[in-house]
Amino acid sequence: MQATPSLRQSIACLLLLLPLLAVPHAGAEAEPRSCMVKEAIKGGMYVYLRCQEKGKDIWLAAVAREFRDGEEIRFVDAPPMLNFYSKQLGRIFPEVIFTDILPPAPVRR
Numbered sequence: 001m002q003a004t005p006s007l008r009q010s011i012a013c014l015l016l017l018l019p020l021l022a023v024p025h026a027g028a029e030a031e032p033r034s035c036m037v038k039e040a041i042k043g044g045m046y047v048y049l050r051c052q053e054k055g056k057d058i059w060l061a062a063v064a065r066e067f068r069d070g071e072e073i074r075f076v077d078a079p080p081m082l083n084f085y086s087k088q089l090g091r092i093f094p095e096v097i098f099t100d101i102l103p104p105a106p107v108r109r
Contacts, residue, residue, distance in 0.1 A: 032074045032102050035060075040067040043088035048096065049073075059096040074102040 035051035035058060042048075042064055049060040049067060060075060061084075067073070080095045 030077050033077050034072060034074045037067045037069055037071045037073060039069065041089065043086050046086075046088075046098075048086070048089070048093070059093050060101075061093075061096050061098045062101045065101075072104075074105060075099045076102065 033053065035053035037049055037051055038057070039050040040047050041050075045064055046061045047064045047067060049062065051058050051060055051073070062075070075097070076099050078097050078099050080097045081093075082095055084093045084096045085091070086093065
């Protein structure tokens with residue numbers, strides 16, 4: 001049995017739209033995570049941050065800007081990249097999360 005052009009076009013459209021089904025709906029975003037900066041290493045357009053979250057060290061990579069040791073930051077949760085090699089730094093990070101740093105949370109009164 002041979003697929004008609006109409007069937008082939010429908011299948012192609014379905015395959016193009018399939019990834020959109022995986023996008024979370026508005027309002028379904030995960031809560032941001034937070035951590036304290038322990039070390040900041042500049043590497044090209046990124047800064048690599050060793051942070052402490054709930055007593056555990058984690059590595060984040062974000063668009064380069066200044067960070068202070070002890071600074072509390074909030075960031076968008078994302079899947080970590082494993083064994084990531086930074087050409088700029090010439091080192092491997094066993095696990096690093098490429099993320100966006102969020103502005104400080106508003107103070108609640």
